Amino acid sequence: MSVLLIKQWNSLLENDWLVPVLLTLGFGLSFAIPEYNLFSVYVQLIMMYIGINIILAVSLNLVNGYMGEFSLAHAGFMAVGAYSSVLLTMKVLPVADYPLLFPCAVFIGGVVAALLGMIIAVPSFKVRGDYLAIITLAFLMIVKSMIENIDFMGGPRGIPGIMKLTTMPWVFFWTATLVWIVRNFVFSKYGRAVMAIREDEIASDLMSVDTKKVKFFAFMLSSFCAGIAGALFAHLLQFISPRIFDITKSTDILIMVYLGGIASLGGSILGATIYTVLLEILRPSTMAALLSWLPSFMFDPLQAHLITHLGTWRMVIMPLALIMVMLYWPRGVMGLREFRGFIPRAHKQAHHHN
Amino acid sequence: MTILIANKVGHKFGGLSAVTDFNLNLHYGELMGIIGPNGAGKTTVFNLITGVYQASEGSMRFKGIEIVGKRPNQIAALRIGRTFQNIRLFRELSVLDNVRIAHYAQANYGILEGLLHLGRYQKEEQRIINNSRYLLSIFKLEQVAGELAKNLPYGLQRRLEIARALAISPELLLLDEPAAGMNPHEIDQLMLLIQWIRQEFNLTILLIEHQMKLVMGICERIQVLDFGETLAVGTPDMIQNHSKVLEAYLGEVPGG
Amino acid sequence: MSEGIIYWLQQALNAFQLGSIYALIALGYTMVYGILTMINFAHGDVFMIGAFFCFLLSSLLGLSFIPTLLLTMLGTALLGVMIERLAYKPLRQAPKVSAIITALGVGMFLENFTLALAPYPKQVPLLLENVTWDVYGISISSIQIVIISLSLLLMLLLDYIVQRTSIGMAMRAISWDKTIVPLMGIPVDLIISITFAIGAGLAGAAGTMYALAYPVIDPYMGVMVGWKAFICAVVGGIGNIRGAMIGAFILGTVEIMVVAFLPSTFRDFVAFTLLMLLIMIRPYGILGKPRIQKV
Numbered sequence: 001m002s003v004l005l006i007k008q009w010n011s012l013l014e015n016d017w018l019v020p021v022l023l024t025l026g027f028g029l030s031f032a033i034p035e036y037n038l039f040s041v042y043v044q045l046i047m048m049y050i051g052i053n054i055i056l057a058v059s060l061n062l063v064n065g066y067m068g069e070f071s072l073a074h075a076g077f078m079a080v081g082a083y084s085s086v087l088l089t090m091k092v093l094p095v096a097d098y099p100l101l102f103p104c105a106v107f108i109g110g111v112v113a114a115l116l117g118m119i120i121a122v123p124s125f126k127v128r129g130d131y132l133a134i135i136t137l138a139f140l141m142i143v144k145s146m147i148e149n150i151d152f153m154g155g156p157r158g159i160p161g162i163m164k165l166t167t168m169p170w171v172f173f174w175t176a177t178l179v180w181i182v183r184n185f186v187f188s189k190y191g192r193a194v195m196a197i198r199e200d201e202i203a204s205d206l207m208s209v210d211t212k213k214v215k216f217f218a219f220m221l222s223s224f225c226a227g228i229a230g231a232l233f234a235h236l237l238q239f240i241s242p243r244i245f246d247i248t249k250s251t252d253i254l255i256m257v258y259l260g261g262i263a264s265l266g267g268s269i270l271g272a273t274i275y276t277v278l279l280e281i282l283r284p285s286t287m288a289a290l291l292s293w294l295p296s297f298m299f300d301p302l303q304a305h306l307i308t309h310l311g312t313w314r315m316v317i318m319p320l321a322l323i324m325v326m327l328y329w330p331r332g333v334m335g336l337r338e339f340r341g342f343i344p345r346a347h348k349q350a351h352h353h354n
Numbered sequence: 355m356t357i358l359i360a361n362k363v364g365h366k367f368g369g370l371s372a373v374t375d376f377n378l379n380l381h382y383g384e385l386m387g388i389i390g391p392n393g394a395g396k397t398t399v400f401n402l403i404t405g406v407y408q409a410s411e412g413s414m415r416f417k418g419i420e421i422v423g424k425r426p427n428q429i430a431a432l433r434i435g436r437t438f439q440n441i442r443l444f445r446e447l448s449v450l451d452n453v454r455i456a457h458y459a460q461a462n463y464g465i466l467e468g469l470l471h472l473g474r475y476q477k478e479e480q481r482i483i484n485n486s487r488y489l490l491s492i493f494k495l496e497q498v499a500g501e502l503a504k505n506l507p508y509g510l511q512r513r514l515e516i517a518r519a520l521a522i523s524p525e526l527l528l529l530d531e532p533a534a535g536m537n538p539h540e541i542d543q544l545m546l547l548i549q550w551i552r553q554e555f556n557l558t559i560l561l562i563e564h565q566m567k568l569v570m571g572i573c574e575r576i577q578v579l580d581f582g583e584t585l586a587v588g589t590p591d592m593i594q595n596h597s598k599v600l601e602a603y604l605g606e607v608p609g610g
Numbered sequence: 611m612s613e614g615i616i617y618w619l620q621q622a623l624n625a626f627q628l629g630s631i632y633a634l635i636a637l638g639y640t641m642v643y644g645i646l647t648m649i650n651f652a653h654g655d656v657f658m659i660g661a662f663f664c665f666l667l668s669s670l671l672g673l674s675f676i677p678t679l680l681l682t683m684l685g686t687a688l689l690g691v692m693i694e695r696l697a698y699k700p701l702r703q704a705p706k707v708s709a710i711i712t713a714l715g716v717g718m719f720l721e722n723f724t725l726a727l728a729p730y731p732k733q734v735p736l737l738l739e740n741v742t743w744d745v746y747g748i749s750i751s752s753i754q755i756v757i758i759s760l761s762l763l764l765m766l767l768l769d770y771i772v773q774r775t776s777i778g779m780a781m782r783a784i785s786w787d788k789t790i791v792p793l794m795g796i797p798v799d800l801i802i803s804i805t806f807a808i809g810a811g812l813a814g815a816a817g818t819m820y821a822l823a824y825p826v827i828d829p830y831m832g833v834m835v836g837w838k839a840f841i842c843a844v845v846g847g848i849g850n851i852r853g854a855m856i857g858a859f860i861l862g863t864v865e866i867m868v869v870a871f872l873p874s875t876f877r878d879f880v881a882f883t884l885l886m887l888l889i890m891i892r893p894y895g896i897l898g899k900p901r902i903q904k905v
Contacts, residue, residue: 070707123890130649131893134844137837138886145879156875181469188468188475189454189461189482192447196455199444206404208430208459208522217465247833251714258711312729315722322715323697330704344471346479 019341023176030172044168048236050276051171052229055178057256057268059225062182062218064254065262066191068198069128072250073120073136074226076143077113079245081227082234083153085109086162089235095165102165106174106231113227114220116143121219125212128201140250147242158241166236174232178225183265185221187344194218195263255322261332266339271332278321282314355382357526357558358403363412363422365402365582372398373582376412380526385552385559387573389566389593391602395582396562397439400528403560404436405429416526431459435524437515439531439562445504449495449514452503453486456521486521492551493517508535516547520555527551529561533568541565545572570594578602616747621866627754627823629862630761634816635839636846636854637768638690638809644785644849645805646702648709652693652716654836656810659720660686660817661827665734675737679760683814690810691803699799717832724829731828734821757819764815765855768808772851781805785849841885847898856896 033039039047056074063071088105089095095102123135148156185191193214196204205211234240252275260271280286287307291299329335340348360378364371373395380386388396401407403414405426414421421429435456444452461482467473490496493513498506503514512532519527532548533541545568552559563569569576570590578585578593580602586593593599635657642650663682667673673681697716701709741752772778780801783791792798820835821827842861846853861881868880888895 064707070710123886127889127893130643130647130848131844131889133649134841135886135889138882138889141837141878141882142886145875145882149873149875149879184469184471188471188479189458189463190465190468192451192455193458195447195451196444199446200442202406202426203438203442203444204455205426206406206430206436207456207518208427209455210427210458221469247837251718254711254714258707262707312726316719316726319715319718319722323712323719326704326708326712326715327697327700330701330708346476346483 026176027169027172030168034168045236046276046280048166048168048171048232050273051175052232052236053253053256053272053276054175054269055225055229055232056253057260057272058179058182058265059222059229060253061257061260061262061265061268062185062194062222064257065264065268066186066194066198067215067218068262069124070130070133071120071136071222072133072247072254073139073223074253075245075247075249076136076140077117077223077226078230078233078249079143079147079240079242080113080116080223081106081109081230082240082245083147083159083230084112084227085231086159086234086240087153089163089165090159095163099165102235103170103173106170106228106235109231110224110227113230114224117219117223118216120223121216124215124219137247140245140247144242144246154241156242158239158243160239162234162238162240164235164238166232171232171236174228178228179265179269182221182225183342185217186265187347190214190217198263258332259322259325261329261334261337264332264334264338265342267332267334267337270334274333279314279318282310282317284308284310356380357382357384358414358416358560360403360414361412363402363409363414365398365407366410371582373402375583376402376579377584378577380558380560383552383556383558385548385572385574386561387569387576388560388562388579389564389569389576390579390585393581394579396579397530398582399579400436400530400562403429403528404434427459430522433523433525434528435519435522435526436528437512437519437530437532439534441508441511441515443503443511443514443518446502448499449501449503449506450483450486450490450499452514452518453489453521454482456518457482457485460523489517489520492554509540512536516551520551524555524557526558526560529559529563531562531564533563533565536565538567541568544568548572619748621870622863623748623750623754625863625866626859627757627862628865629859630758631816631820631823631835632839632842632862633765633855633858634761634812634819635836636842636858637765637851638813639840640843640846640848640851640854641781641805641809643843644851645781645802646698646709647849648698648706649713649840650698650809651710651713651836652720653809653813654832654834654839655717655720656686656690656693656832657813657817657820657836657839658724658827658829658832659689660814661734661821661831662724662728662732662817662829663814664737664818664821665732665827668735668737669732678737679815679818682818683811686814686817687807687811690806690813693810694803694806699802717836721829721832728829731826734825734827736825737822753822757823760815760819764812768812769851771808777801777804838881841881845885845888845895847895850895850897853895853897860896 034044056078060071060074063069085105085108088108089102093101093105095105120136120139124132127135147153153159193204193209193211196207196209197211197214201211256271256275257268259275260269261267281290284307287310288303291302291307294302325333356379358378358380360376363373363376365373376399388399390396398407402409403421405421405424405428409422412422416432416434419432421432444455461478463474463478467475487496487499490499493516495510495514495517498510503511506514516529516532529548533544536544548559549572551557561573573590575588576590576593577587578596578599585598585602586596588596635653638653638656639650642648642653660682663685664678667678667681693716697712698709701712738753738756743750772781780796783794783796784798784801838861839858842857843854844857845860846855846857864881864884865877868877872880
């Protein structure tokens with residue numbers, strides 16, 4: 001069933017005009033939805049979180065899926081992007097007068113995160129596998145406790161009162177642009193080299209791949225995207241603190257990546273969307289709203305016995321669902337496969353397809 | 355005219371000498387074999403030439419350029435290609451991607467062009483695909499271009515390794531036991547193939563092999579290693595009658 | 611004795627107490643890694659469950675210290691085996707990351723399941739009377755003595771099992787070579803289950819002792835302690851049992867010293883910076899051995 005759907009979807013995406021049309025349509029909608037309140041404010045918020053999570057999952061997939069390393073540092077790069085952009089919009093740039101300075105602040109947040117990405121890239125030349133995973137974990141903890149110890153960054157209490165500058169068109173713009181860039185990277189000699197490193201680093205070196213340079217680019221691109229996502233996230237939530245960017249945040253992104261499937265852009269988009277939506281649906285208020293069409297003799301007992309308890313059990317159901325997915329699809333829903341629509345024309349015939 | 359000169363190259367593994375005083379003179383266009391008992395240091399020599407191990411002493415010059423101290427990818431970019439004793443393909447990638455990856459150093463575009471798919475990207479990618487398809491067709495692998503490398507039968511994996519090594523446009527090709535696990539008929543085919551690619555790609559070939567049929571059949575010169583030391587260098591005829599070589603392979607020869 | 615020496619001895623004692631608890635948890639990480647080369651990210655939460663078992667047994671059933679400790683260890687050992695059988699065993703042939711993600715999932719499940727049942731932090735009743743002695747100006751509490759001596763006893767026991775018994779020999783054999791061992795008639799599945807049982811049992815003991823020393827427990831207490839214990843295992847050389855003990859006492863000492871000299875908020879910063887530097891210089895840990903890759 002799902003295979004059939006993917007096939008249909010793929011043949012639809014085979015058309016050259018479809019992606020530009022969808023992008024234009026999406027961009028238009030991202031203006032129209034908030035303008036005319038086509039969805040409730042709550043749904044709009046969820047849509048924006050989906051966009052941010054897509055950026056995070058796609059960029060983490062670059063390191064964890066395509067390169068085959070296990071990074072736990074993504075929340076750290078997010079924090080770096082969030083804090084540096086917030087410092088800019090709150091203390092340096094007159095964003096209130098010049099709204100176009102906001103994307104500049106977001107971009108700089110990404111750049112700072114990318115620079116810190118080098119801290120992970122350099123040890124990755126020598127250390128791989130579980131040990132690199134530990135270095136990424138240490139990096140995350142160091143970033144977090146540094147922020148906690150710096151007063152003008154709000155310390156452990158965090159920074160409240162951030163301007164709400166993240167809007168739906170901006171989320172759409174950044175998501176589309178970054179997914180496009182990561183996709184371009186993947187379908188270039190660098191992306192192929194990243195996958196070759198995953199398979200056999202020494203053999204890659206001997207096949208003329210400059211593995212150091214490639215790792216550098218991959219880590220920097222990945223952390224750049226995480227920084228941007230962090231900046232968008234901060235200006236949507238309007239509050240940041242070190243606790244928001246702890247290990248559980250990294251774990252969330254990991255789950256999206258492996259749920260969707262490694263080394264697959266389509267998988268990460270799917271994983272981020274499913275995970276975000278599922279978490280929201282399992283909220284009692286959302287579930288009640290979704291089921292409110294039921295006649296009251298059905299709805300009332302459901303409400304009384306099930307829905308009200310979701311708040312407590314939501315986070316118990318989620319990990320169980322994750323374990324189930326891993327047991328039945330150890331490579332995630334779309335592991336190592338790709339939506340045909342993402343594959344550049346010249347590569348289509350060259351790409352392995354299951 | 356020599357393409358590769360090794361001069362007094364030595365390598366130690368934690369105090370233990372794997373290769374000592376290794377000398378090699380490889381001429382342009384030559385097909386040379388390295389033989390020796392197991393543990394003689396043959397693969398170590400390949401690893402030293404390709405930069406996987408750093409020589410602890412001596413020098414090696416390829417086309418006049420010192421290669422000791424260079425990183426493996428730099429040496430590969432100077433156009434030394436190799437295969438592996440135990441096949442090391444990129445197993446979870448397609449056959450075509452295996453060959454495309456080896457075009458890395460020749461793909462003439464930078465990171466920005468790669469990120470934006472602009473500039474030289476399109477032209478170069480098309481060239482790489484065409485060249486990869488050409489290489490696959492030579493080795494009769496076009497039919498399986500979309501398969502994952504790990505799903506190929508053993509014989510095809512061996513061929514794919516050679517195709518991949520050729521993708522870096524080598525001038526010197528190092529073949530590490532290319533006939534391992536092949537039956538006599540397959541070895542005959544392989545001998546023809548090696549001679550043919552040497553002509554077609556204008557190669558100098560250095561190969562390690564245990565199959566005497568192949569070594570004696572196609573190599574012009576042979577170097578014999580034992581315990582990291584060179585016992586003899588010469589034509590196949592000379593080597594076959596060399597007393598020291600017989601000793602190393604068969605034990606002490608009475609009266610020899 | 612001078613003030614300075616007394617101060618240092620006091621700190622060393624505190625470091626020893628913290629190190630003991632870390633060591634018991636680190637052993638579980640390192641044993642599982644040794645045998646399956648898999649980081650069992652749910653292990654910190656097994657430790658937390660241990661503390662909650664201890665709470666249930668002591669407050670609801672009113673058991674005293676020894677039965678509480680033994681039943682807690684038994685309970686977490688069973689939990690460890692259950693986790694291995696249900697969640698990890700089916701994935702033994704799958705890519706390694708699938709098992710790691712599953713372990714993260716199991717950890718999240720344990721945390722949130724406990725949270726759903728116990729939304730507020732729990733106060734564990736006093737299991738032992740806490741007497742404090744003053745020895746030449748150093749204050750030593752009975753709880754400290756119990757924690758340190760019990761941990762040492764358990765570690766000696768484990769060392770004996772691993773080095774001297776046939777089960778231990780089978781464990782070492784499996785961690786040496788997974789393909790050959792089944793051919794020698796060693797029941798691999800059983801040995802793996804026993805490894806998980808021992809590791810989880812030790813985590814249960816650590817949970818009980820933690821609850822003795824710091825009686826307020828909550829469902830997320832295992833996260834940070836778990837990660838720290840994992841670091842100990844890595845510092846000592848992951849897969850190496852004696853290394854895990856050494857790593858634990860090093861980390862315990864570092865943390866106590868940082869708190870003695872710097873504001874306590876720097877504790878994690880220093881601990882993790884040291885970890886990062888150590889891995890860059892000596893990735894295989896203090897007692898581990900580098901693996902040579904063959905080409």
